[in-house]
Amino acid sequence: MSSPRICVLRAPGTNCDLETAHAFELAGGQADRVHLFRLLENPDLLSDYQILCVPGGFSYGDDIGAGVIFSRQLRGQLNDAMRQFLSADKLVLGICNGFQVILKAGLLMRRGVEDAETDGSRFEDQVTLTWNNSGRYTDRWVRLKTTSSNSVFLQGMDEFEVPIAHAEGRIAVTEDSVLQQLRDNSQISLCYWSDAAAARAAESGDPTNIGILPEPENPNGSIANIAGLSDATGRVLGLMPHPERFLFATQHPQWTRNGMRGEGQGLQLFRNAVGYFD
Numbered sequence: 001m002s003s004p005r006i007c008v009l010r011a012p013g014t015n016c017d018l019e020t021a022h023a024f025e026l027a028g029g030q031a032d033r034v035h036l037f038r039l040l041e042n043p044d045l046l047s048d049y050q051i052l053c054v055p056g057g058f059s060y061g062d063d064i065g066a067g068v069i070f071s072r073q074l075r076g077q078l079n080d081a082m083r084q085f086l087s088a089d090k091l092v093l094g095i096c097n098g099f100q101v102i103l104k105a106g107l108l109m110r111r112g113v114e115d116a117e118t119d120g121s122r123f124e125d126q127v128t129l130t131w132n133n134s135g136r137y138t139d140r141w142v143r144l145k146t147t148s149s150n151s152v153f154l155q156g157m158d159e160f161e162v163p164i165a166h167a168e169g170r171i172a173v174t175e176d177s178v179l180q181q182l183r184d185n186s187q188i189s190l191c192y193w194s195d196a197a198a199a200r201a202a203e204s205g206d207p208t209n210i211g212i213l214p215e216p217e218n219p220n221g222s223i224a225n226i227a228g229l230s231d232a233t234g235r236v237l238g239l240m241p242h243p244e245r246f247l248f249a250t251q252h253p254q255w256t257r258n259g260m261r262g263e264g265q266g267l268q269l270f271r272n273a274v275g276y277f278d
Contacts, residue, residue: 002030003028003029003030003274004029004030004049004050004051004273004274004276004277005029005030005031005032005048005049005050005051006021006024006029006030006031006032006049006050006051006052006053006273006274007032007034007039007045007046007048007049007051007052007053008020008021008024008031008032008033008034008053008055009034009036009039009052009053009054009055010033010034010035010036010055010057011035011036011059011060011070011073012059012060012061013057013058013059013060013061013062013097014055014056014057014058014059014097015056015057015058016055016056016057016095016096016097016242016244017033017055017057018033019244019245019247020053020055020056020095020244021033022244022247023243023244023247023266023267023270024051024053024270024273024274026247026267026270027267027270027271027273027274027275028271028274028275029051029270029273029274032049036070036073039078039081040073040077040078043077043078043080043081044081046078046081046082046084046085047081047084047085049085049090050090050091050277051090051091051092051093051273051274052085052090052091052092052093053092053093053094053095053098054070054092054093054094054095054097054098054101054102055095055096055097055098055244056095056096056097056098056165056242057096057097058097059097059101062097062168065168066097066100066129066167066168067097067098067099067100067101067103067104067129068104070097070101070105071100071101071102071103071104071105072104072105074101074102074105074107075105075106082105082107086107086235086236089235090235091152091153091235091236091273091276092107092235092236092237093153093236093237093238093273094107094236094237094238094239095238095239095241095242095243095244096164096165096166096169096239096240096241096242097166098238099129099228099229099238099239099240100129100168100238102236102238103127103128103129103229103238104128107231107236107238108127108187108229108230108231108236108238109231125174126173126174126175126178127171127172127173127174127178127182127229128171128172128173129168129169129170129171129172129240130168130170130172131167131168131170132166132167132168132169132170132219132220132221133170133215133220133221134215134220134221136167137165137166137167138164138165138166138167138169138219138220139163139164139165140163140164140216140219141161141162141163141164141252141253142161142162142163142164142192142216142217142219142227142241143159143160143161143192143193143194143217144159144160144161144162144190144191144192144193144227144228144241145158145159145190145191145192145193145197145198145207146158146159146189146190147188147189147190147191147207147208148186148187148188148189148230148234149186150186150187150189150230150232150234151189151228151230151234151237152234152235152237152272152273152276153189153230153237153269153272153273154189154190154237154269154272155272156268156272157265157268157269157272159193160265160266160268161246161252161265162241162242162243162245162246162265162266163241163242163245163246164219164240164241164242165242166220166240169219169220169222169240170220170221170222170223171222171223171224171226171229172222172223173223179223179224182224182229183206183208183209183224185232186230186232186234187229187230187231187232188208188224188226188228188229189228189229189230189237189239190226190227190228190239190241191207191208191224191225191226191227192213192217192218192219192222192225192226192227193207193217193225194213194217196213196217197210197213197217197225208224208225208226209224210225212224212225213225220240227239227240227241228240228241242266243265243266243267243269243270244266244270245266246264246265246266246267247263247264247266247267248262248263248264249261249262249263249264251264252264
């Protein structure tokens with residue numbers, strides 16, 4: 001079987017497309033960096049790919065909000081193409097700004113790809129990514145815990161470290177019932193983690209229900225310490241951390257102290273995506 005093709009969709013202001021495409025190539029895929037304008041001219045191009053990835057950066061300068069303009073193009077002119085893409089057995093990944101884009105485009109809705117009302121309101125109106133509690137851009141390494149077995153991208157990944165770099169990465173929800181629905185649907189895929197979090201989870205039995213960790217363990221104040229969300233099928237994943245920035249052990253700031261060699265922990269996420277089509 002030929003390697004799956006990956007569309008790394010970039011827009012004005014995207015700046016993580018090169019390393020994201022490289023990650024998919026290292027994982028055995030065939031990655032193309034495709035400009036949004038090309039897809040707007042010919043939406044049928046998307047049908048040539050098995051994986052769509054919206055990488056990080058500052059699309060359109062985040063002028064009216066992180067990922068807002070990009071997201072409106074996905075759910076506007078490209079709405080039919082996106083519906084067709086997700087109605088097939090294909091994958092979507094959004095990293096950092098890409099997470100903001102796919103969330104606001106409605107691709108993480110509980111009932112999948114339908115652009116329809118859910119419980120009286122849209123998913124992207126119930127769950128949002130907003131400013132870090134600190135009010136500042138934060139760039140650091142974080143420890144993550146996979147909290148759902150549902151995601152295609154996170155199979156075999158329990159705890160791992162990757163860097164973050166964002167100012168609007170805090171997950172907020174409109175009400176407690178929405179958070180509980182995310183838990184019930186196994187959509188909370190990743191949480192910020194620490195030894196203290198593990199101890200709390202051992203007591204509560206639910207790693208998504210241990211209270212909000214303090215900084216720097218939870219670097220932005222996300223409710224339930226959420227670092228990543230998936231759709232109900234597990235074929236769409238959005239996460240704020242950057243797995244494409246930890247492809248090699250030598251990228252870790254403590255690689256010499258910890259005697260790290262070989263691959264970085266982030267590469268497994270891309271291997272899982274490519275391996276889905278074996």
